[in-house]
Amino acid sequence: MGLIPVLVLGYFFVAIPFWIAVEVVATRPGHRASWFPGALWAGRGLALAGVVAGAFGATYGARDFWHDVWVQLKENYPALLRGYRMTIILTLLSFALAMALGGLLALFRTAEWRLLRAAGGIYVEWFRNTPLLVQLFFLFFALPKLTLPVIGRPDWFLLSPFKAGLIGLTLYTAAYTAEALRSGLLAVDKGQSEAARSLGLNYLQARFYVVVPQALRVSVPLLTSIFSALFRNSALVSAIGVKELLQTADNIQQNNFQTFELFALAGVLYLSLTLPLAYASNRLEHRVRRVR
Amino acid sequence: MDALWSGFLDLLPGDWTLFKEWPYWRFLLEGLWVSVQIALAGIGLALVVGILMAVGRLSPIPIVRVLSTTYVETFRATPLLLLIFFVFFGAGRANTSGAKDFPIIDWFLDDTSGDLTPKASAILALALYNSAVVAEIMRAGILSISKGVLEASRTIGLTYLQSMRFIAVPMALRRMAPGLVSQLITLYKDTSLAALIAIEELLRRGKIMYEAPSLGNPTIEVLTVVALMYFIPNYALSLVAGRLERGPEGRRGPGNAGLENL
Known part of the structure; x- marks a missing residue:
């Protein structure tokens, strides 16, 4: 298994669930633990990086x-x-x-x-x-x-x-x-x-x-x-x-x-x-x- | 009964001899049934995707919001005929034969070649366009629910998705009923575009009938019957939409709903 499939799978099965979980937990009203904001922004950053990479990949793939x-x-x-x-x-x-x-x-x-x-x-x-x-x-x-x-x-x-x-x-x-x-x-x-x-x-x-x-x-x-x-x-x-x-x-x-x-x-x-x-x-x- | 009917047809101007015989009616009615199938499949798919997109557009998660907004704004602003051509002609170039053995997807694919069938491409294109419109109708419906109701539902401990599922969507569904019914009218009218990609639905069947030299080219008569077959269900639906818009006490007659998405 090459590196790229591992990264893609890891992204979809680890980063995105992590981000959604943090997003769901941290945006609950009245439950803002002090470490949540950091985790929240880390999760959002990961998700955004994935979307940018995906868009780049799709564009690169569709360059023809x-x-x-x-x-x-x-x-x-x-x-x-x-x-x-x-x-x-x-x-x-x-x-x-x-x-x-x-x-x-x-x-x-x-x-x-x-x-x-x-x-x-x-x-x-x-x-x-x-x-x-x-x-x-x-x-x-x-x-x-x-x-x-x-x-x-x-x-x-x-x-x-x-x-x-x-x-x-x-x-x-x-x-x-x-x-x-x-x-x-x-x-x-x-x-x-x-x-x-x-x-x-x-x-x-x-x-x-x-x-x-x-x-x-x-x-x-x-x-x-x-x-x-x-x-x-x-x-x-x-x-x-x-x-x-x-x-x-x-x-x-x-x-x-x-x-x-x-x-x-x-x-x-x-x-x-x-x-x-x-x-x-x-x-x-x-x-x-x-x-x- | 038969004599009465042909006597009535004789009174009309023009040549109505075809419509004295059942087989010609059946030919058109089979086309009508295909139109109705396309419309029903289209609105079913459009409702499912439309609800997802409406909730997505109001989501607190920025990326979900951006993606669903892009989807809705793009497909709502594209001519439907372009979408139909895109899916129909594009289906020949995309290789879908690998998906032939999957359970639900195989309804849309040809049994031997594995290509998208013309009917399926019409349904998909109609669903793409109408899901965007439905999403807009639903979003407006959800937004019309006062903020206090949603806030209250959040404070009693529902999550965002729960408050959407149990509070906002059911309340909004009632408010958007007139808009959805008039969108169904538009969708049913738009199934006539499938005639242009050689699907034998109502309009295409009519065209086949009036272009057949042996039938005497009764263009006006056939197109009038076809138009009536579109008009009657649509007018009934527009009365329903008007009734829903005004509530049980209102004035009779068709209403104004859905004017913005013709």
Whole structure:
């Protein structure tokens, strides 16, 4: 038996149990013997050293992998960046459209007229409870075959992959933005709109000048995470042939079989936006909670 | 009954002749069953790993906390389709045949080649993503329990893990029920992504049906039925989530739970 297996086994069967035991004993409330702090820090040091050594070993073992990732990045960065750009364009455009449509739907869902409320409700429930992929397939494969009573089967029913993806993402996300905005609208105290009405503003004025600005502030954290989810969901449009990031990575991968490397690259590119967004959403949520 | 049903289908616009016959329904329903299997296996795995990760993120031990935070934040922020592709295409490159004889692991492996089956890779990818989301829901639930309760449980002599096991997790489970149910909705919708790695689940079966030339390519009709097969259970679940969110006295109708993890 060589030295390294002995060290590894010793680490897992001696150092880690020792550390956990000390940690459990020493962090018991009211039982801090004088030698515990030293033992505690010794245990933590051992554990940390093991993790550092393990990380170093894993990195060293995976150096070929990271080298291959680097080679793939060097060879394919123009295509990958084009895909990334397409993903971002799709996300931004459909988020803007979904905000507009979602705002309208939220106003529908909180309207005084029952029919509008029902229409908004049916839209939101339908698009929230069916998969995005089915909706995309519907837009891309089924819509060209649809014949409507009055307008028949117009040419623009035959959508390009980009348009179908954009419309699909917009319709799906609008259901979520509508709900986020509605929960914001409902969070505004009723007295606000009553006060505005009694000051002489009409229904729409009271909504737009008084209620909506306050509602937006409440829904910002939710909207941030919806945006991040939209960014991730945009990967689905690769199924109908839009050349976005995942599709690009997949195409290259199917040619040169560098599967892990290319998907790792695509993953890093996705994380480059979603991780900051998750952080921002957390911070915003704390801030809104503190203000309220 | 049969005549009534086909009479109803004749009233609808479009060509619904396929859906007058049982075999075509059965073809789709078998796909539905595969979807449900994937969803159930996925949520089962995700719940187990999610609880561990949630407790790990709140652990007093720094390394455990850092590792579980990394896990949760990474998998929550990755597109699910990327994870599915990663596991599915990656499974061909990883050599798993050595694990073929282990008891539970062999469910996921092909009997002859020892590779990960497509269905298993979909389940694993769904579990990776959803365990991270579930961990977040659970962490929020545990954090919503007032500090005094946990401190009290520590002072009566429970250890950290005991206070989690007997106090925090059971209390939190009730609070996160609406969030978990709406995550189940998302998970069930996401099983449709398995169609892209050639698993014959509901959407794939639908695609096979409307792409078969001999059946007359009834794209709109088949996709509508498929969408309804997703919609009906999901809408029922969303009503349940809304009910859980509001408690027994609340207004009827679906609620707002789980809006942040679509």
